[in-house]
Amino acid sequence: MSSGMRIIVAEDEQEFNLRAASLVVETLESLNNPLVTFPTGMTPLGMYRALVAEYRDRPLWRTLRFVSLDEYAGLPPDDPRLFSLWVAKECLDPLSVPLENRMCFVSNASDIDAEARRMNEWLLIHGPLDLAVVGIGSNGHIAFNEPGTAFESGAHALALTPESIRSNARYWGGEDHVPRHGITLGLANLAAARHTIVLASGAGKSDILARALTGPVTVDVPASYLQTISNVSILADKAAAQYII
Ligand code: GLP
Numbered sequence: 001m002s003s004g005m006r007i008i009v010a011e012d013e014q015e016f017n018l019r020a021a022s023l024v025v026e027t028l029e030s031l032n033n034p035l036v037t038f039p040t041g042m043t044p045l046g047m048y049r050a051l052v053a054e055y056r057d058r059p060l061w062r063t064l065r066f067v068s069l070d071e072y073a074g075l076p077p078d079d080p081r082l083f084s085l086w087v088a089k090e091c092l093d094p095l096s097v098p099l100e101n102r103m104c105f106v107s108n109a110s111d112i113d114a115e116a117r118r119m120n121e122w123l124l125i126h127g128p129l130d131l132a133v134v135g136i137g138s139n140g141h142i143a144f145n146e147p148g149t150a151f152e153s154g155a156h157a158l159a160l161t162p163e164s165i166r167s168n169a170r171y172w173g174g175e176d177h178v179p180r181h182g183i184t185l186g187l188a189n190l191a192a193a194r195h196t197i198v199l200a201s202g203a204g205k206s207d208i209l210a211r212a213l214t215g216p217v218t219v220d221v222p223a224s225y226l227q228t229i230s231n232v233s234i235l236a237d238k239a240a241a242q243y244i245i
Contacts, residue, residue, distance in 0.1 A: 001214050004230040009241045016237045017046030022041040025055050027131050027195050034130040037069040040083040041135045043199045048090040061095040070143035072179035074110050095232040105183045112157040119155035132193035139163040140208050140221035144184035147220050153186030187225050194233045210243035
């Protein structure tokens with residue numbers, strides 16, 4: 001485990017959500033016009049509710065700049081499965097983050113590789129990220145950086161792995177409803193972030209969290225890039241943290 005890594009273990013779900021929200025707000029309030037990315041998935045939902053309940057009146061949301069972490073590819077702009085709509089509904093809309101401050105992947109771009117290049121070019125001008133809040137997939141993916149993705153990767157389009165399709169099935173009522181392709185910030189975009197907060201909850205994440213933080217740094221476990229960067233806070237509940245404490 002890298003020495004600059006801070007591990008916070010929450011006793012229960014309520015502490016996990018409140019701690020995640022306070023960590024995010026403390027970090028954002030220490031920065032000017034911060035550029036942030038937030039994850040989808042089940043893990044951050046309680047944090048979003050805590051941000052809205054406890055911190056919605058903070059001035060910071062008016063100047064926050066948001067960039068998509070990942071997205072399914074090929075969906076129309078009103079498809080309810082879009083991660084951009086998910087984050088908007090749970091977090092950006094209730095916190096009144098201005099629409100013009102949101103840089104989102106266009107899922108149905110006619111050329112998805114060109115869309116990834118557009119994001120990389122945008123980040124060259126407006127980046128790097130000040131804060132990356134990320135979850136971890138059960139196969140070690142971060143965003144949609146699937147096992148085998150180069151650590152040097154920028155934003156890119158990809159085919160979801162069968163394991164990711166299986167784990168995303170719970171969001172949409174079955175594997176048949178999970179889109180097969182995605183677009184994601186790359187590991188190099190994420191590693192360049194000035195601050196990183198990783199959220200992991202539940203026993204299902206315990207093995208992969210230990211492999212990512214204490215195992216070899218390898219493209220087989222994309223989240224192992226976390227060992228190579230500074231200013232990383234890991235927030236885990238007791239079940240997810242069982243092999244790292
Ligand atoms: C999804 C998302 C990731 C998310 C991860 C974990 O596939 N693309 O950004 O972090 O899987 O999701 P969950 O929190 O539901 O376990």
